[in-house]
Amino acid sequence: MHPVETANNPLFEAFKALCNGLADPRLSFLLAAVGLFVMLRFRRQVFNWWVGGLVLILEAVVILIGLKDPNFHLIVAKPDNVPITIMLFLTTITFWLAMVQAVENERRAEQKLPPAEKETSQSKTWVWPDLLYIEFIALIIVSVALILWAIYLRAPLEEPANPSATPNPSKAPWYFLGLQEMLVYYDPWYAGVVLPLIIIAGLCAIPYIDNNPKGNGYYTFSERKFAITSFLFGYLALWVFMIITGTFLRGPGWNFFGPFEYWDPHKVVALNNVNVSDYVWVVFFPKIYRATHIEWFNQGLPNVQNVIWQLVPPSMENTVAFFHEVGQALKREFAGILFLGFYFLALPGALAKTWLKKFYENTDVIRYSVLVMLVLTMGTLPLKMVCRWLFNLKYFVDTPWIKF
Amino acid sequence: MLKSLKESDFGAQVKKSIFRVGIPNTDRKRVLIVLGNVFLHLHPTKVRTSGVKLRYTWCAGGLSFFLFLVLTLTGVLLMFYYRPTVEGAYVDMLDIRSQVPFGIMRELHRWSAHAMVIMVMVHMFRVFMTGSYKPPREFNWVIGVILLVLTFLLSFTGYLLPWDQLAIWAITVGSNMAKAHPLVGAGGPFSDFLQIGGVPLVHPGSDARFMLLGAKEIGGTTLLRFYVLHCVGIPLGAAVLMAVHFWRIRKDGGISGPL
Numbered sequence: 065m066h067p068v069e070t071a072n073n074p075l076f077e078a079f080k081a082l083c084n085g086l087a088d089p090r091l092s093f094l095l096a097a098v099g100l101f102v103m104l105r106f107r108r109q110v111f112n113w114w115v116g117g118l119v120l121i122l123e124a125v126v127i128l129i130g131l132k133d134p135n136f137h138l139i140v141a142k143p144d145n146v147p148i149t150i151m152l153f154l155t156t157i158t159f160w161l162a163m164v165q166a167v168e169n170e171r172r173a174e175q176k177l178p179p180a181e182k183e184t185s186q187s188k189t190w191v192w193p194d195l196l197y198i199e200f201i202a203l204i205i206v207s208v209a210l211i212l213w214a215i216y217l218r219a220p221l222e223e224p225a226n227p228s229a230t231p232n233p234s235k236a237p238w239y240f241l242g243l244q245e246m247l248v249y250y251d252p253w254y255a256g257v258v259l260p261l262i263i264i265a266g267l268c269a270i271p272y273i274d275n276n277p278k279g280n281g282y283y284t285f286s287e288r289k290f291a292i293t294s295f296l297f298g299y300l301a302l303w304v305f306m307i308i309t310g311t312f313l314r315g316p317g318w319n320f321f322g323p324f325e326y327w328d329p330h331k332v333v334a335l336n337n338v339n340v341s342d343y344v345w346v347v348f349f350p351k352i353y354r355a356t357h358i359e360w361f362n363q364g365l366p367n368v369q370n371v372i373w374q375l376v377p378p379s380m381e382n383t384v385a386f387f388h389e390v391g392q393a394l395k396r397e398f399a400g401i402l403f404l405g406f407y408f409l410a411l412p413g414a415l416a417k418t419w420l421k422k423f424y425e426n427t428d429v430i431r432y433s434v435l436v437m438l439v440l441t442m443g444t445l446p447l448k449m450v451c452r453w454l455f456n457l458k459y460f461v462d463t464p465w466i467k468f
Numbered sequence: 469m470l471k472s473l474k475e476s477d478f479g480a481q482v483k484k485s486i487f488r489v490g491i492p493n494t495d496r497k498r499v500l501i502v503l504g505n506v507f508l509h510l511h512p513t514k515v516r517t518s519g520v521k522l523r524y525t526w527c528a529g530g531l532s533f534f535l536f537l538v539l540t541l542t543g544v545l546l547m548f549y550y551r552p553t554v555e556g557a558y559v560d561m562l563d564i565r566s567q568v569p570f571g572i573m574r575e576l577h578r579w580s581a582h583a584m585v586i587m588v589m590v591h592m593f594r595v596f597m598t599g600s601y602k603p604p605r606e607f608n609w610v611i612g613v614i615l616l617v618l619t620f621l622l623s624f625t626g627y628l629l630p631w632d633q634l635a636i637w638a639i640t641v642g643s644n645m646a647k648a649h650p651l652v653g654a655g656g657p658f659s660d661f662l663q664i665g666g667v668p669l670v671h672p673g674s675d676a677r678f679m680l681l682g683a684k685e686i687g688g689t690t691l692l693r694f695y696v697l698h699c700v701g702i703p704l705g706a707a708v709l710m711a712v713h714f715w716r717i718r719k720d721g722g723i724s725g726p727l
């Protein structure tokens with residue numbers, strides 16, 4: 065490493081600045097999400113040897129050049145982060161490989177040919193020796209790769225465990241970084257409990273809600289547009305994207321850092337996030353807000369001077385206090401509740417008449433509701449991200465029990 | 469004597485006793501060698517040609533299984549040198565690195581673990597993209613999802629065992645989620661509803677996180693708990709589910725392909 069030398073190279077500086085700028089999640093997420101749709105739309109032009117090779121070379125070149133920078137090197141060359149780089153390449157290759165074959169089958173369909181897999185799907189091959197031979201070679205290659213990897217890269221071992229010295233940042237193992245990233249946007253009991261369960265249940269539900277008989281046993285895109293697009297969005301633009309962001313771009317205080325930025329533990333980012341209710345009352349109903357905000361916005365025990373309050377028998381106090389609180393929360397958060405009600409209750413109906421019309425007509429109420437709820441729940445994540453970036457939005461609904 | 473050496477069928481008897489059929493040079497023997505071998509008979513004797521193509525499966529499922537086997541082997545070797553105690557764990561890590569001959573077992577185990585998580589994700593991606601979860605393979609997809617979760621949990625419980633800063637803080641972040649559980653997590657919503665005569669039932673000494681860690685904070689009890697889950701509990705569960713997974717592949721008509 066020669067940080068002094070490279071620091072003087074204006075071209076390298078410009079390259080670093082460009083990468084840092086592009087990596088900003090506001091931009092990179094937009095690029096990932098929009099890019100995915102663009103790639104799928106222009107799949108015939110994108111998924112060929114030229115573009116695939118170019119993207120892989122570009123990824124490799126950026127990383128190789130980047131490694132000259134000490135800050136980049138520190139994070140990317142960390143032993144436990146090496147698998148994430150491997151995952152980045154494997155994800156690119158497999159996505160490309162699947163789509164290349166899908167495009168090929170699409171072309172074949174236009175010529176009234178069956179999918180390429182069909183050519184050989186009626187014939188049988190001997191397990192001994194043909195399949196075992198393939199398996200044997202795959203096994204040798206992977207074994208050699210693992211042994212080389214193990215020889216050249218030592219497993220990390222940091223200082224002995226010390227419960228009183230919290231490292232900054234403290235990160236979960238990499239495959240849970242998507243969940244840790246969701247903590248930025250959701251209350252812990254959604255990010256850590258509800259959403260993981262919904263992801264697992266949603267994955268299990270896929271075969272039961274996707275009743276499209278086409279595309280069983282061969283690569284295709286055009287025959288399963290909706291299913292593949294929504295899965296790819298969740299898998300690539302959310303799950304893999306958040307793992308990569310969480311590994312390489314989240315530094316001390318879980319603040320964002322560009323790949324070539326120094327992880328400054330003293331970086332201060334102003335936290336001025338506000339709820340929907342704050343906006344609504346302060347901006348739209350300033351008079352009511354000024355007159356009553358003390359009662360409405362102070363969560364906790366209501367005012368004891370209240371006459372009715374004194375009539376409540378002591379044994380019931382907790383219960384009444386609870387319902388009083390619920391009532392206040394409902395009043396205060398009415399706008400967010402209305403919005404979420406619209407989002408989860410009215411949208412499914414609207415979608416049934418528009419985008420999802422075909423699916424709705426070909427299926428039953430249970431399958432349709434499960435699908436729409438899953439897609440809409442997944443949609444809250446990009447929605448919350450964008451609202452956070454544009455309006456500093458914290459929660460749509462913020463009560464002591466449920467924050468969303 | 470030379471003659472009797474030449475005529476002895478000793479070698480042939482040994483070979484036949486192990487392999488049951490000779491060199492598989494006829495179709496009949498190709499069938500018999502796969503059927504007669506407990507490992508090979510995970511396979512059928514013949515498979516759909518489109519299904520063995522590398523461009524179709526990417527070998528991802530098979531390699532997930534292979535990595536699981538590598539992990540079992542290297543894991544057992546590591547168990548010889550590792551004590552799951554607060555005093556022993558970290559010291560043993562240092563010894564495994566410097567004292568044990570052929571000291572890349574920890575590396576092999578760790579990198580295979582990362583590779584397996586990635587490989588299982590890739591495999592799921594492949595199965596989705598070929599639509600192989602569609603009937604009659606719906607249930608095998610569900611088994612697969614559970615295997616995916618178990619793979620995460622295997623890796624997660626193993627992450628604590630080196631007992632260094634990386635380990636305990638990653639597990640701290642991960643297990644804090646258990647605190648946020650509604651009703652049964654001390655920091656989660658509604659947990660204060662569960663009480664008898666004003667005495668709360670759910671508190672840091674009794675909630676979901678406590679059950680996971682065996683204590684209020686990560687310590688020796690957590691290490692032991694994670695060790696047992698990592699070396700015995702979850703691998704057994706995963707092995708059973710893999711058996712079901714492989715069984716169902718065959719019962720569902722072998723690897724998918726256009727009919």
Ligand code: HEM
Nearest residue numbers: 525529530532533592595600608609612613615616723724
């Ligand atoms: C420990 C993890 C796993 C192992 C060892 C494993 C192993 C395998 C193997 C060896 C195959 C044969 C075909 C191939 O190699 O692609 C297979 C097929 C299959 N797997 Fe897995 N798998 C695992 C996880 C999963 C996951 C996470 C899913 C989905 C969520 C899944 C769903 C399926 C399905 C549906 C098939 C049938 C595919 C077809 O017929 O084309 N498996 N699995």
